[in-house]
Amino acid sequence: MNGAQHILDAFHRHDIRTVFGYPGGCIMPLYDALVDDVGTEHVLCRHEQGCALAADGYARASGQLGVCIATSGPGATNLITGVANAHRDSIPMLVITGQVPSGLIGTDAFQETDVLGMTLGIVKHSYLVDSVDELPAIMEEAIHLAQNGRPGPVWIDIPKDILLAEASVEATIRQEATQTECPNLSDALALLRSARKPLLYSGGGVSLAHAESSFRAFADTSALPGVVTLKGIGNAGKHSDHNLGMLGMHGSRAANRAVDECDLLLVVGARLDDRATGKLDTFAPNARMIHIDADAAEINKLRPADLAIRGDLNTILTALTRELETEPLAIADWQKQCRTWNTTGGFNAADNEEPLAPITGPAFVRQLSRIAPDDTVIACDVGQHQMWVAQHYQFNHPRHHLSSGGLGTMGFGLPAAIGAQFANRDSTVINVAGDGSFMMNAQELATIRRYRLPLKMIILDNQCLGMVRQQQELFYNNRESQIDLDDNPDFVAMARAFDIPALHIERTDQIRRGIETILAYDGPMLLHVAIAREDNVWPIVKPGASNRDMIDESQRTAKTNKEHVA
Template identity: 85%
Template sequence: MNGAQHILEAFHRHNIQTIFGYPGGCIMPLYDALVDDVRVEHVLCRHEQGCALAADGYARASGRLGVCIATSGPGATNLITGVANAHRDSIPMLVITGQVPSPLIGTDAFQETDVLGMTLGIVKHSYLVESADELPAILEEAIALAQSGRPGPVWIDIPKDVLLTEATTAPIPTPAQPQAACPDLTSALALLRAARKPLLYSGGGISLAHAEDSFRKFTECSKLPAVVTLKGIGNPGKYSTHNLGMLGMHGSRAANRAVDECDLLLVIGARLDDRATGKLDGFAPNARLIHIDADAAEINKLRSAELAIRGDLNAILGELTQALRETPLAIIDWQKQCQTWRTTGGFQTAVNEEPMAPITGPAFIRQLSRVAPDDTIIACDVGQHQMWVAQHYQFAHPRHHLTSGGLGTMGFGLPAAIGAQFADRQSTVLNVTGDGSFMMNAQELATIRRYNLPVKLIIMDNQCLGMVRQQQELFYNNRESQINLDDNPDFVAMARAFDIPALKIERTDQVRRGIETILAYNGPMLLHVAIAREENVWPIVKPGGSNKEMIDETRRSTADKKENIA
């Protein structure tokens, strides 16, 4: 077998059945091998960035490895944003690109780019393959590395001549890693039992570790009041009575207040991101910190921990659950206080019941949450709609909430929804997007049409870059700059040009029927939702501020509006 055929054989060995790609000159030997191999489903996206983001969405929704391939030069550079997105959110991904033939590397040949140099900071590891004989071993190592420990993207750059050359070596399977013993939790349990106001803080590491069930058993047993990060939404389940919601810049007042007043913060699978913590010296000022994570690099990076525990989250959560089942925590007063905050300081929204009233973002998302099935997967883009979904949609599982957390990639949602639909053919998949984000990768409507994917698209259109406009209003003296999108196309006509049915709604009395219509339609459909330009996301913490200084619609002052933070 030549190098290209070895790649396909590696896919078969590891049960990789779906890949996302776009062909070109230097990757053409791999595409030639695909002609004779029907075991791998290749999804042709319409832009390489779409390929990477679709592979990302596939991995998030399924928990399996996402794979994307492209050619050299612009093919590789177009992948970079999608790969950076996966890296920041620790998504397992294998990236394969063609490279110019080995003798031409370093000569500025046609479509040559230094892929290793450009991607050094956005991958877990990268390879430039020098011979066909080393390719089988590299493939095995890369596939294992992308999924082990803290997951992430691994990039293999392969010269065209290597893809064409016969490899004489057989692949060496990567040995299975022995399961590590659970670390000693005596000190952690002592700190938990000594605390009067302990708080559970969980993030995306729960689903990355496939520890959702273990986490829920622990939360129900411990009865700890809990907050979640943006990527941790769904960890406690849809009906948890202990969850105070998302914390941080657009978090609930209940969650941020609990963090501010707790005396012990139990952090599991989270990295204390700045959008979650706000100003660090004002974050959980009274709390000791227990930090449990798979990645040692995250521990003590931003906040020193009283106790750091690195290990397998399933094993650790299981041991903690058993210990607390035998001796429950005595924190009833704290639990009652947090329940009071949950009732009075959760995400609230005023709803105008007048049939002709304009549609508001939070009310629309609440209605969507009530109507959509529990197994619905939502892929968001970035902006106000993303925060409304995080605040007001009730997710049954963290893998149902696909969002660009660390990088904040506009254009993520549509290709991620495509990847999620390939990962789960039976579930309802929605792309909730804004008018700005939708236009970033609108070409992927052609991918939906090509494969007749039943993805539902919801565009929340305020004819501007809403989140930028909101910050300009609040923190830049309302000096608007380059945020108008009032020349948007007719989105309904645009969808229909791709043979995708579409409809537009503008009034409150149209919301439920609009949602029910797209959910009931047997195929892809677009819902264009007109919302007011001036609508904001509440609450908000000004960038660089402390979470306890949250601003909401009723509390913002003239000083808040006029303060310039440039």
């Protein structure tokens, strides 16, 4: 077999059946091998960034490895944002690019770029293959590295001549390491039992470790009040009695207050991101901290832990659950206090029942949450709509909520939804986008059309870059700069140009009909939702400020009234 055929052979051995790519000159030998391949489904996206983000969405929704392929030069550079997105959120991804022939590397050949140099900071590992006999072993190692330990993207850059050359060796099949034993948890249990106000803080590491069931068993047995990061949404399920929701910049007052007043913070699979913690030296000021994580680099990185436990989350959480089953925690007063805060400071607002009222983002998302099936996958873009979904949609599983966390990539949602639909052929998958984000990768409507995906798209259109406008209003004296998008296309006509039916709504009494119509349609459909330009996400914490200094709509209104009086 030549190098290209060895790549496909590795796909078959590891049951990699779906890949996302875009052909070009230096990767052409691999595409030639695909002609005769049986078992690998290649999805042709319409931009290499779309390929990377679709592979990302596939991995998030399935828990399996996402694979994207591109050629050298601009093909490789177009992948970079999508790969960086996967790296920041620890998504398992294999990236394969063609490179100019070995003898031309370093000569500024046509479509040559230094892929390894450009991507050092956004990959878990990378390779420039310099011998075809190394390629089988590199494929094995790369697939293993991308998925094991803390997951992440691994990039293999392969010169064209190596893809064409015949390999004289077979791959060495990696033997999995035996599972390490559970660390001693006696100190953690002692801290939990001595705390009067312990709080469970979980993040995306729970689903990355495939520890959803272990986490829920621990959360239910411990009955700890809990908060989640953006990537941890869905960890506790939609019916948890103890979940206070998301914390941080756009978290609930209940979640942020519980963090502020707890005396023990049990962090599980989270990295204390700045959007979650706010001003770090005021975060959980009264609490000791237990940090459980698979990645040693995250422990003590931002805040020293009083007790650090590194290891497999399933093993650790199962052991903790077993201990607490025999001796439950005595925290009834704290549980009652957190429930009270959640009642008064959670996202429990009533919808506007006035039928002719304009549609608001939160009201729309709450209705969507009530109407959509429990196994619906929501792929968000980035902006106000992303935060409304995080606040108001009730997710039953973390893999149902796909959101660009660490990088905040506008244009993520549509290709990620495409990847999720390939991962979940029979599930309802919805891309919730803003008008600004949707335009970033709108070319992928052609991919939806090509593969007849039953994907649903919802655009919350406020004719501006809403999150930027909101921060300019609140933190830059309302000095608006370059945020108007009033020259948007007719999104309904745009969808129909790709043979995708579309519907426009603009009043409260049209929400239910609009949602039910797109969900019932047997095929792709777009719902264009006009919302008010002035709608904001509440509450909000000023970047760099303490979470206890959250601003809500009543404070904004009071400030505006005071300015008018002055």
